[in-house]
Amino acid sequence: MSMMSIRTATPKDREAIRLVEEHAFGQQTEAGLVDALVDSGDTVLELVAEEDGHVVGHILFSRLYVEKGGVRHPAVALAPLAVEPSFHGTGIGGALVREAHLRLKQSGETLAIVLGEPAYYGRFGYAHGRAAQFDSDYQCEALQALAWGEAPESGKLVYAPAFSADLAA
Numbered sequence: 104m105s106m107m108s109i110r111t112a113t114p115k116d117r118e119a120i121r122l123v124e125e126h127a128f129g130q131q132t133e134a135g136l137v138d139a140l141v142d143s144g145d146t147v148l149e150l151v152a153e154e155d156g157h158v159v160g161h162i163l164f165s166r167l168y169v170e171k172g173g174v175r176h177p178a179v180a181l182a183p184l185a186v187e188p189s190f191h192g193t194g195i196g197g198a199l200v201r202e203a204h205l206r207l208k209q210s211g212e213t214l215a216i217v218l219g220e221p222a223y224y225g226r227f228g229y230a231h232g233r234a235a236q237f238d239s240d241y242q243c244e245a246l247q248a249l250a251w252g253e254a255p256e257s258g259k260l261v262y263a264p265a266f267s268a269d270l271a272a
């Protein structure tokens with residue numbers, strides 16, 4: 104019987120994470136984004152899902168700021184999320200998102216932003232309505248937010264520099 108477990112990513116996971124990202128997205132853009140975020144120290148939380156000791160899923164949250172009236176409120180950006188294609192639809196993506204949210208809340212984070220498919224992220228509480236007033240180059244229906252506490256509802260979203268090359272969720 105297979106056993107799925109979730110744990111914090113370690114430096115030894117880099118190659119396995121790169122492969123999961125490449126397989127899930129069918130391109131290298133997201134794997135490159137992950138490396139850039141890790142190299143620049145902008146990662147807030149990075150988890151992997153393992154099946155029988157093999158990394159089959161990965162999620163990363165990076166630091167993002169909401170700038171308003173000269174004040175920078177720290178938030179987190181979910182990107183990317185990837186599951187090895189042969190494991191799609193088995194609950195790994197959802198388990199990674201939920202575990203990450205628990206840990207982020209526990210560590211005092213109040214706001215998460217994602218640019219992704221509303222039909223998928225809506226099930227975790229993300230809503231475009233919560234993000235609609237943010238000033239962002241990526242403002243659209245796919246821009247969604249989830250707040251766990253007092254957090255700004257407007258202001259400019261400032262992503263980690265690695266995103267200026269690309270933005271993927």
Ligand SMILES: CC(C)(COP(=O)(O)OP(=O)(O)OC[C@H]1O[C@@H](n2cnc3c(N)ncnc32)[C@H](O)[C@@H]1OP(=O)(O)O)[C@@H](O)C(=O)NCCC(=O)NCCS
Pocket residue numbers: 127128184185186187190191192193194195196197198218219220222223272
């Ligand atoms: C998106 C992804 C991470 C989901 O992982 P997963 O482990 O298959 O997800 P889960 O098993 O937890 O959930 C499966 C559910 O999500 C739905 N789903 C998956 N991708 C979806 C998408 N792009 N849009 C809408 N729903 C989606 C499935 O239809 C399924 O729905 P159901 O529960 O009603 O049957 C995975 O499909 C993946 O790696 N995709 C390629 C990379 C990607 O697109 N990442 C996210 C960018 S928005």
